[in-house]
Amino acid sequence: MKWLNFTRLHPSTFILLGIPGMEFAHFWIAFPFCFIYVLVLLGNLLILLIVKMEVSLHDPMHFFLCMLAVTDLTLPSSFVPKMLAHFWFQSRAILFEVCLLQMFFIHSFTAIESGVLVAMAFDRYVAICFPLRYVSILTHSTIGKVMFLVAIRAVFLTMPIPLLLVQQTFCEYNIIAHSYCEHMAVVKLVCGDATTNAYYGFVVALMGAGTDLVLIALSYFLILRSVLRLPTNEARFKSFCTCGSHLCAILLFYVPALFSFIAHRFGHHVALHIHIVLANSYLLLPPLLNPLIYGVKTQQIRKRVRIMFCRKKV
Template sequence: MSDSNTTNFTNPSTFILLGIPGLEAAHVWISIPFCIMYIIAILGNLTILFIVKTEPRLHQPMYYFLCMLAITDLVLSTSTLPKMLSIFWFNSREIKFSACLAQIFFVYCFSVIESGIFVAMAFDRYVAICHPLRHSTILTNSVVAKIGLAVLLRAVMLTLPYPFLVRQWPYCRTNIIPHTHCENIPVVKLACADISLSSSYGLFELLCGEGLDTFFIAMSYFLILRAIFNLPTKESRLKAFGTCGSHVCAILAFYVPGFFFSFTQRFGQNLALYFHALIGNVYLLVPPMLSPIIYGLRTKQIREKLRLLFTRKRT
């Protein structure tokens, strides 16, 4: 038999991204909602950064963490969307192997950073509700900076092994990735080797990252709810609930699609390839789009600043 139709290579110089397999004919139409969500995410998060920077009343730990979240969302969405749109609009499917490794690192690293920021925000809400008189002394600017640095270092340490594990495998089957961007599991599935180490490490990272973060957030809110129900009046309880509402909505927008995507990748072998690709993009686009909307609508200080900005423009 001729070997002309087989491919033998190790660590190919490029991969080919299919986009959304099975829906290639609809790529242009699919790109419209994704492009709109990306634009909303960019404008919304830049607006949050601008408002917090220009409004001295918002120079508080909660809004510093919100700025960290906005920066993370900007990087997370930008790490995949431009390449995805180039596939949909210009059929630019090639991606260099090194760029693919970088994309894997950025997607996983900033997902873990975002998860860590939600834990920091939960801690801020816990201190604000359970120890209100000590809030300014516990969460000083230096403490907030140290928390941010710790979140960044933990994310780098947890995700740095991903590109090294991907790079070590021999790829002798194909270099075609049935996705819009490089994801760990779709890429390592192309290797002609036992990839159980990569799969095991992916599960370990999920448990030590988002898994532990979910536990800490749950514990924080257990203590917060206990403190709220001990408040003397209904008005005070509703006010305390209101300060947590934005955070809870943003958490649900991030963790629900995130965990769903992680588990469908590992246990949804019978699902169509286009479903995996669509869920992967929803996971990376919806939270960055929704977070600024949630905080913009539910945070009084941000609403007031936005109203003031629009009023000035009209006059």
């Protein structure tokens, strides 16, 4: 393949700074990050286990929830272990290839999470607007195709990011002012014109999260229109409750992402450590809180958790 035959100058390793300006506190900052990561693993594994055990949860909504849980397990695992090694053991170096791989995983699984939230919004739309056709529309085959399309779209959107960076020439300065290989933080190390890389990152955000937000807003507009036509307040309230957990998950994912995106590209006067804390919270908070949100809002999950813990006590 001739298109792979290029010679570019890039460092063999990058050096991650972690949270610049807070190096003195890295050792202690790692403890809450580690605690959050453990809770992420336990919470999402528990969701997967409960859905597998509880036959009444084998429906489209909870299949999408399982895909969300798998994404929430993989996304933090792509950067938190390396970050903890840096903060606790001063393992700051990361190979160039590993850095690009980490970048690919972070951005692709972020895109997958966004796509799953769109799929869940469509699920709520069908459940409320076409309740009698719910099972016939969202068949196992349809769910499988939706999940496949979400994953393929994420890969195709994200793959050019590391490929474009591989073709760039980097300066001798190989220090990344971040706690992981964030795309724009690496682009800043490029010598020469990196406009294509920066613009493509913007295009990915626009085509990914931007398009997904429009689709989610459209789904909930149609849901709201359908709910307001229901004859009784009780029916309206019940319909809104079925969407409550998903709306919380949407806000939890997109609000920190929006703040991080704006701060990184336009907040030039915002302190660097604020940028990085926002970026970390955007990747860690949804995986941490999604199991709690769906666990609290889903009666079958609450019931199964109580049964599991009561057995352990006995």
